[in-house]
Amino acid sequence: MSVGHTLLGLLEHGPRHGYDLKRAYDEHFGQDRPLHYGQVYATLSRLLKNGLIEESGVEQGGGPDRKRYAVTAEGVTDVERWLSTPEKPALYLQSTLYTKVVIALMSARDAEDVLDSQRAAHLDTMRELTARKARGDLSDQLICDHALFHLEADLRWLELTAARLTELRKQVRP
Amino acid sequence: MTNAILAADAVVKSFGPTKALDGASMSVRPGEVVAVMGPSGSGKSTLLHCLAGIIKPDRGRVIYDGRDLGAMPDVPRSALRRTEFGFVFQFGQLVPELTCVENVALPLRLGGRKRRDAEAKAREWLTRLEVDDVAPKRPGEVSGGQGQRVAVARALVTAPKVIFADEPTGALDSLNGEHVMRLLTEAAKESGAAVILVTHEARVAAYSDREVVVRDGRTREVAFA
Ligand SMILES: Nc1ncnc2c1ncn2[C@@H]1O[C@H](COP(=O)(O)OP(=O)(O)O)[C@@H](O)[C@H]1O
Numbered sequence: 001m002s003v004g005h006t007l008l009g010l011l012e013h014g015p016r017h018g019y020d021l022k023r024a025y026d027e028h029f030g031q032d033r034p035l036h037y038g039q040v041y042a043t044l045s046r047l048l049k050n051g052l053i054e055e056s057g058v059e060q061g062g063g064p065d066r067k068r069y070a071v072t073a074e075g076v077t078d079v080e081r082w083l084s085t086p087e088k089p090a091l092y093l094q095s096t097l098y099t100k101v102v103i104a105l106m107s108a109r110d111a112e113d114v115l116d117s118q119r120a121a122h123l124d125t126m127r128e129l130t131a132r133k134a135r136g137d138l139s140d141q142l143i144c145d146h147a148l149f150h151l152e153a154d155l156r157w158l159e160l161t162a163a164r165l166t167e168l169r170k171q172v173r174p
Numbered sequence: 175m176t177n178a179i180l181a182a183d184a185v186v187k188s189f190g191p192t193k194a195l196d197g198a199s200m201s202v203r204p205g206e207v208v209a210v211m212g213p214s215g216s217g218k219s220t221l222l223h224c225l226a227g228i229i230k231p232d233r234g235r236v237i238y239d240g241r242d243l244g245a246m247p248d249v250p251r252s253a254l255r256r257t258e259f260g261f262v263f264q265f266g267q268l269v270p271e272l273t274c275v276e277n278v279a280l281p282l283r284l285g286g287r288k289r290r291d292a293e294a295k296a297r298e299w300l301t302r303l304e305v306d307d308v309a310p311k312r313p314g315e316v317s318g319g320q321g322q323r324v325a326v327a328r329a330l331v332t333a334p335k336v337i338f339a340d341e342p343t344g345a346l347d348s349l350n351g352e353h354v355m356r357l358l359t360e361a362a363k364e365s366g367a368a369v370i371l372v373t374h375e376a377r378v379a380a381y382s383d384r385e386v387v388v389r390d391g392r393t394r395e396v397a398f399a
């Protein structure tokens with residue numbers, strides 16, 4: 001999750017204080033991990049340094065908390081570039097699992113156990129997400145569904161690999 | 175497993191030369207939702223049919239509430255199926271000539287309940303499953319998702335101890351499938367019924383409390399910490 005881009009996107013609605021930004025971020029995106037103040041201010045100072053935001057007035061009372069920030073034209077361009085660039089599909093989990101299966105087969109351990117315990121762990125997470133979905137609002141549902149579809153894809157890979165273990169064993173232990 | 179209401183113990187079942195089950199064991203506690211997962215052809219439906227007393231195992235035992243289903247004569251065994259078990263299949267389970275409310279009332283009518291009484295109860299279940307509006311329609315006039323919710327209502331109307339659901343969302347899109355699963359598991363929990371849920375889809379299995387995996391006719395039950 002790019003916190004910088006998300007804050008820029010939130011600032012497109014109008015100038016805000018750091019505190020307001022944190023609140024807006026947590027409300028929409030912070031279900032799993034609310035932002036720390038330190039993270040908000042560190043990100044804002046980086047955006048400021050790169051010219052993506054600017055200060056837009058200080059209220060009476062002073063202090064860093066009272067500064068308002070506005071997105072600049074460069075900031076808007078940056079949000080647009082972020083939105084139009086697809087994320088790199090994450091492939092690392094499959095490759096870790098693949099490595100575990102091959103190592104298990106090489107050492108004549110039970111590779112099916114590796115797959116089964118992973119499946120159990122995946123399904124447990126899917127159960128938690130499903131329960132959370134039932135309690136949550138539409139945005140909870142959409143966020144949980146995204147995770148659920150990803151976990152389901154992993155599980156299909158686990159099933160397929162389980163069906164091919166004999167074949168794979170022959171390859172890694174000729 | 176202790177406190178099981180229903181258990182299969184080392185069940186073997188062949189169809190001609192095909193060994194559909196080759197030592198399958200699993201159990202369900204009262205009110206528990208257990209998913210039976212596994213690839214197509216692995217023996218899931220055969221296991222469900224054995225557990226429900228629809229087919230007799232060649233070897234092994236199925237114990238329901240302390241009784242050996244395999245040793246039971248046909249008449250009491252089918253009476254038990256009618257009163258203690260409920261069934262939801264992928265499709266084709268509703269009687270096309272009857273309205274939805276009549277379909278849901280049918281198991282009660284077969285048990286000797288008066289029409290008015292049975293249909294009033296059926297309506298309560300249709301409301302619980304959020305399909306009270308389809309009560310006067312015939313199954314052919316409702317959507318797939320509505321039809322499955324009517325089928326769930328029919329499975330629950332007799333207050334069974336165990337619901338057998340074989341790919342209950344198999345013919346539905348994800349959104350309708352999830353809706354059916356949520357209503358099925360919530361309603362079963364409320365009425366204290368155990369559910370045996372056969373599915374090859376992980377997102378459907380995620381509505382269960384626990385899963386049993388079938389591969390080549392054998393079960394691998396995963397113990398949880
Ligand atoms: N009535 C039957 N007659 C012959 N073969 C059957 C019958 N029922 C199931 N089988 C065979 O038994 C195996 C297991 O089938 P089934 O239990 O339906 O699997 P699943 O539900 O997991 O897809 C398959 O090879 C299937 O072809």
Ligand SMILES: [Mg+2]
Pocket residue numbers: 218219220
């Ligand atoms: Mg089947």
